[in-house]
Amino acid sequence: MSNTLSFKTYSAKPGEVVRKWYIVDAEGKVLGRLASEIAKVLRGKHKAQFTPHIDTGDFVIVTNAEKIGLSGKKMDQKTYFSHSNYPGGVRIDNVKDVLQKKPEQVIEKAVWGMLPHNNLGRQLFKKLKVYKGTEHPHAAQCPVEMNVN
Structure with missing residues (x-):
């Protein structure tokens, strides 16, 4: 039997979080389902190092908001x-x-409603970039396509 008192809970530090950029095409997607997936990525819940009080999330670019x-x-x-x-x-x-x-405001309001309403939530919300068409100024960040059902 192992000694469970020696196990430590991992807590991420803000400096050791590696952030990625994701891009989502909103064309034909349902608003609520898309917003919940975006909020999950912004919050960092898709990562093993998720810590509730630390910003461990990634950046999300949404195109075709209209x-x-x-x-x-x-x-x-x-x-x-x-x-x-x-x-x-x-x-x-x-x-x-x-x-x-x-049209950007519809997605932003839906995602904002799914984030914590405090200082951390405001910090997370700044990592959401929503654009009307397919063009966006974040090509230099090499965003990865995010699959949303």
Whole structure:
């Protein structure tokens, strides 16, 4: 029988994390499923060295944001609510309208909702890069294709 008291829990240090760049084509993908996979990679949960309080995640580039799909009747029924904190300052936007004006924002909001809402989450969110077309300025980082079902 082994001595289990000698086992140590591994905790990643910020300096020893190796970051990779991934690229995802959002064309024809379902928003929620894509966002959860992106959040998992941003958080670093796909790595063996995952540590909850350390940023161990990788960078993610999303292209073709305007061609994202939504399941069910969400294209007509899903809304985004915001308030300016002034009387009468309610603003309700339909997903269809947001996809036409700022398609990047739909993916960003979905991923942000799946990240921790604290300093670490804000740091993780900065590693998400979403673009409208197929062009992106991160070719020098040699991103690897990320498979999302």
